[in-house]
Amino acid sequence: MKKHQLNIIILLFICFKVIGQTKQPNFLIILGDDINAKDIGCYGSENKNTTPNIDKLANEGILFKNMFVSEAICAPTRAELFTGMTPNKNGCNINHATTKQGTLSIVQHLNKLGYRVGLTGKMHFRPTSVYPFEIIEGFTKNANYDGTPPENWDGVSEFINRDKNQPFCLIICSVHAHAPWNAGDSSLWDPNTIVLPKHLVDTKETREYFTEYLAEIKLFDEQVGNARNLLKKNNLEANTALIVLDENGAGMPSGKWTTYDIGVRSACIMKWPKPFNNKFVTNAIAQYCDILPTLIEAAGGEVSSNLDGKSLLPLLKENNTKHRKYAYFLYNNTKEGPEYKMRAVTDGTFKLIWNKSPDNLYAIRVINGFDFGYVDKMEDRHVRKMYLSWLAKAGYDKNASEIVQRYRKHPDFELYNLNDDPEEMHNLIDNQELNTIVNELKNALISHMKAQEDRFYTVN
Template sequence: MYKNIITLVFAFLFVSVLHTNAEQKPNILIIMADDCTHSDLPLYGGQNVKTPHIDQLASQGMTFNNAYVTMSMCVPCRAELYTGLQPVSSGVCWNHAIARTGTQSIVQYLGELNYRVGITGKVHADPRSVYPFEIVEGVEDNCVSTTAKYDAAGMREFMARDQEQPFCMVTALVVPHIPWTVGDPSHFKPEEFDLPPYLADNKETRTEFAKYLAEVEVLDQQIGETLALLDDLKIADNTIVIFTSEQGAQLPFCKWTNWNNGVHTGFVVRWPGKVESGVRTDALIQYNDVLPTLLDALGSTTKAEFDGSSFLPVLLGEKDTHREYAYFMHNNVPEGPAYPIRSVTDGKYHYIRNLSPENLYIERHLMARMPLNKYWPSWVFDASDDPEILDLVTRYQKRPAEELYNLADDPNEMKNLSNQKEVSGIQKKLSKELDKWLKEQGDPGAGLDTYEELQNARKGNHFKALND
């Protein structure tokens, strides 16, 4: 009799353990680069630098060929990732703006699911009431620092603190954001670079590009060390890992623009046992889709309304498409004089509308802040006797009202097809779709790109001037 009782007890305990393991929610690790142009990574065809840790992660998960941020600047794109909202919805329509009071972020949503949510490195998300992350020390948090401090002890402690409670850890690295002062560029041979066609080919550009690539190497090393923590703690098999390269580098035609190399982001998801290893997808996604996807994966029943939607079926191999269009916006204030831009892509064609084409485009960080950017003055100087460089300088600063590019044939967007008869139907369709999105978002367009609106938003009075 006692033997039967003991057998039943052990059987009950065994079943209980199995049930507990089955119910255990996965940990989440989000690793963000800072201003890394996706097309410079070997994963997306880059030829000038090696990134073995990123490549290995991709071999263990799913790589997204068509992932985008809505705004190619740090604060808005991080707000989008953390809230599942596009800029007008969150109120973060400018760099260094704060989210609307009452907005909820990944911290609250995962907290409701009993997650610990921490961040280490660059935060760039305000106010604290919207983003109450646990701050984990150890990783450089100043993106314009001349160093890139990396100490994994804080992350290790956070991850290992409570094996019974799942965690979400955001590791927000500051490389390869300018100034490009970390890493070792000496082993590169600038004269042998496969320089992207949107960059002026001169000595200064090649020298600075080498420094940028050295920081991409540091990025890859820090990613490798971060991923190693999961193996050391034996939790890799129960952790969803997301790597994203954020927006493009602080180079012309990348960050601060709506061009493809500004808004297109590298994006990889590893989830052992759920996401097939070494696969790629053409499914179109944006940062505002990430939070809804994570909540869907965790079985959340939240009734919250997001601009994004879950692409979990893509991750699980049940679908190969997600959204039909991705949308983009740019407000140049406070990084320069007003230069509002809106655009849309269906994954093949990209339609851009410059709302104030009569203005001269100026971005102060890229053009005027010496010695951080030594290449731009060399472009202006060399434009006097180099027609190709003159064309790049002119194209960057003086833009037409409309642009249209075939991303499949021209991913660097060097040939504007706007108003050409053979693509007029495509242009009209995308223009109509952009109008629809602006109306749905309540985006007034050029009226947002003012210092008055930014100052009102910083005081919590989003769009006050427009509503008065």
């Protein structure tokens, strides 16, 4: 071989090497629906054999121990994830609300960087002008689907293989484990021996529905496994960042629709292509609004200053343990019942909850809407039947009565040590030794609310 030919080959090799290192990664996000992070194996679930695929991914990737949603309801969670903005900033701060017109979402941000951006499954966001996803058929959009919905992966396969020269971002939005809990094989667990969270009243109905809920989590886990296999089959895994999220907590009392950890703490597992680090667990505090800026920066874009989120890339590149000092939460109920608003903040150890309407009864229409006269069109709603069994037991059982009262009535402030009391069952607000921590968290929360133009920052 002549010298000039050898030089050309070496030059081409260097070019291909550089191109391989700078090629934009694909993004695949798999989003669950109403799943408690603590019911996933790698997050310490005591009910085994539910999430083998997610657990395997966690062993190979990055597990976030302190990833949070700002508001534990479906529409606000999705709006935060897709806009990189918190609920008050993007406008979707109650369920079923519309994101502010003119807001840019993941679609516009990544389209600008050359990506095609698609979504299959549950939507629960609007308007289309903000969220102009390419909608891919194959997964049900109906979160209230009765039974196990069919799945067809053909559309997903076509989307990710359409053009190997164009990067893609695909979001698979599962309806598992949204109620009703009647999908999957619940025979894998014995209702009499499963471990229930402490904030649930132990009744026959609770155990039956919780077992069905575990079966739906397993269906979500199978979707994660199928997605990984599809990437491997099409030789896309090496350049695809895979992100698995469980959305907000389960649609059971004291989970979804609250600022308790069971509602706002989200599972988040990421596996990134080289040169990013994998195989580590991080305790860094992060929120859903941080994910979009991360994707933008990883794609080679510049993160807009109007986003509330902060890119996680420094953490991913350097295994940083710090990202945010605090995470902030809110809850606004709909107009269907007595006004109820919650605001909260955590530093990762302590959580302060500020109930803005403590004199009002806390009520969720699908659970205890009958407390304010709501007549549900769905007579056999699972969560309400669960709650009615609680009321029956509360008539003769002290522990059940205390859990029901905890659910229906909240004090002005609640303080929890998340290390000692992860299920937030023991309110420490009257502990005088913790006054300094209370004041620090209260000041941080008020400052945040002012910055978010949240008019409820004044003291009751």
